[in-house]
Amino acid sequence: MTTEFPELAEAHLGGLLDQLGLAVPYSRASGDTLYFVDDTGAEVAVDDFVGGYGSLIFGHHHPTLTRLLHDLLERQVPVHAQFSRHPYANDLAAALNRVLHREFGIAEPYRAIFANTGAEAAECALKHAEMERGQRVAALIAEIDTHLDDARAAAAAGAGLPGDAATARLGAFTGVDGLIAAVRQHNTAQLARGPVFLTLENSFHGKLAASVQLTHNPAYRLPFRTLAAPARFVPVDRPGAVAKAVEAERVTVFDLESGDGAVRLVERDLPVIAAFFAEPVQGEGGIRPLDAALAAEIRQAAEAGGFPVVVDEIQTGVGRTGTFFAGAQAGLLGDYVLLAKSIGGGLVKNAVLLVRDSRYQPEFELVHSSTFAKDALSCHIGLAVVDLLEADGGQAYRTVRERGDALRAALDGAAEANADVVAEVRGRGLMQGLEFRDQTDAPAGVVRDFARNGLFGYMVAGRLLRAHRIRVFPTASAPHTLRFQPSLAVTDEAIARLVTGLTDVCALIRANDPTLLTG
Template identity: 55%
Template sequence: MQNLLALLGIDVEYVRGEGNTLYFLDEAGREVPVIDYAGGYGALVLGHNHPEVVATAESFLRSGNPVLAQASRQPAAGRVLARLNEIVRREFGTTEPYYGVFSNSGAESVEVALKHAEFDRQLTVRGLLGEIAEHVERAREAVRSGAATLPDGPDVDVDALVDRVTAANAVVAARPPVLLALEGSFHGKLVGSVQLTHNAAYRTPFASMAAQVRFVPFDQPEAIAKIAEEERAVLLDLRLEDGHVRVVERDFPVFGALFMEVIQGEGGIREVTAEQARTIRQACTAIGCPVVVDEIQSGMGRTGAFFASSPIGLQADYYTLAKGLGGGITKTALTLIRGQRFRPEFDLVHSSTFAKDGLSLAVTLKVLDVLEAEGGQAYRQAAERGDRLTRLLRSLVAAYPQVLKEVRGKGLMLGLEFRDLSDAAAPRLREAARADMFGYVVSAYLLRAHRIRTFPTASAVNTLRFEPSIYLTDEETAALEAALRDVCARLGDQDEEAFFGPAAAH
């Protein structure tokens, strides 16, 4: 990574951060300001070193309160969950509580959801098998006592039938779960979460280490029903009805969970519509598949509501939160689990040394205070600044249609897609596009020439991300406009020297 940064000419060391600005030192030791539109990959919804958040962290550390006191009463965790449940009730209109499992990163919060969903599925399977075992034994005793007959007549051995049913069920029960995710998804790079990440470059090298995933076409959520039919499995049960023993099928819980982002971050800032969300929710409810909504990048107020899923009416069984939850100061993550699905026993089989530490909880409570202050002024501010930035980017698409393709996203989670330059006349631009480096080349130019920092999305490298804090100013927006107009003009002129420097002499 260091070699790549050096190659692009962006291997600078930032020495200070404030709001939407980072600073590095030039050769004379003077601070050089850089406007940060990357925003910690969405983690800095409150900007760098928000004064109230910093003051809270400093106050906690000076207080002498323990940062780590595992296996003790931790009322601050309860206060965080209470605040989040208030937000859930307000945004989704539900009274059902959500329980929480704290962790340390977004990928880990996804792993928690993955583990809990499988734990829930296994307990469901165990209960189903126990119920069938009772039915089978009751049927066996009824046949032996003469109170019931078997479906194929009196000459059939009831023990042989029971053995066949038990053996068939053992094979089905040993099946691993089927997991679902949307094409274009990004849910992390840990052993389980990387299998939910659609980009094959991240996923394939580790495919043998975790349960496999079936990816649903992003714009075809109706495909879930087809997948359900293809993956359907049944357990056999013996039922007593009017003196007869009948073999009946019971649906086996095949699906572990469906994971989705309502605004795909690394997949190119693509939004799920309300109609798509309804189709997904209905299809998953029909097959008993819990829905996990990954709000790691889109949540925390960035899109104009705390949960980006609330405006489209998608209430999840699990929410994964991280990034902005730590206010740019601590590494905090949380998995919210719907009350009807929560398994209290999970607390005894999952734990984390650094999760739910005192410092992180204090910071998270302050972050929630800031976001919720003045009736949610932060959310309104994110929506207003986001609308302004969206209008600017759309005006650029209209002005430079030969260079820019479209703007996507909502609030302060926006993506600007450039047109494919794989057939550009300028050879170095063409080579960069074919090597999937075009977005990095443009972002490097923005930093060098205009002191603006952003990056392409990981799995859609022609799309630049713009995720500043809610404190984005008119001056910072104007600076971005000037910089992007310069980029578009130079790309339109095929001015590759601006991006790469003079061509080497031969």
């Protein structure tokens, strides 16, 4: 087809896909299979182990969900009915609460804020956490202001003021009014500091202006570092690192206590940390499950510091790891929970931020909105997804665990047979990763070249697609790790074909064979 325009839709990326052999225009999808039409007009099937980056727990075009979508369209349910009641959204929120309560053994309700994508849900969490932090700061300052007034009254009644040793950091002042002015000046300077967010090394929480600051990969984060509040990245393999990171961000303000005939200068912790973000399994960081001991450290630090834990279940949630919430396996209960991807059933865009009722800021609903969020299509599909997972006593979760075990056993076997090329297999349920050994110091050739420019995993993906009709991709921030996120209907035959393809790839890597790129 000719056109008067050059390619305008991400042409630079298209050129890279051409180079890697990944520029395939898929024409049809069903289950765990994508199809394209080759040069002869024949339809070619491709095993899809990408699964929409974890969005397809039920595969492409699940018949129950597809029929429901057709029915919803035929019934002309509203997509654009903003600023009205949405009972279907409330039904989905209630269903998510029932599952959350069961898996974590709690009773407190979680309020729901709807969005379109995982990155948008992360932005909602960032904004809500900062609003919540602002309330904590305002309450602290109001309390201090009351104490300053009390100190003025106490001094007028003859109470002694703190001595020079206690007030050395305030500088010179005269009398109680000078002391109060010095306290206010110090506190105003401290209050000018913005919030800080904590998250883990290898984290990924989106690529929007604020959420990208919580994504560890500097290639994504640093070009936009001036646009939003910064994050501090906590090591995942150092006991005590969470507490150390919290202490490093400690900021204090001054307060005055009055009593027993004296006014005393005291320090109060200023709420600086807005939230701690964590993934139960780090997806783009290389499919790395969260250690239970680290999860406990995060929860303990948050409770001591008064800030919320945001559990990012965008990839891991909705049954992906064998429970609805992967945090239940990691032992990490979130004050906020992010859901997206598979909650849309592979057909619609949907995302949800769940916020613990005791932390929820009702006024957030008036300062945040989203045109396409909370519509009837996405909410009805989301509720059907939950119903499918919960049906027959949670049979779907058992299937995920069984199919995940089969996939893991096959990958472990491939890794063991190619231990000189494969470093590790890791993951949970139907979220598995295979990490190749670092090839940046391989002998000169295509393997080393692509490893050094960060495209090693995409080169491998191109080979698997061209030679074996298998679709996989590396994780975004760990290009030596391939991800495997098929649906719960993935077959033994597809898994066997995957192992055959991986065995071929390992042989070509071992031989530094240029066929990896050109064959």
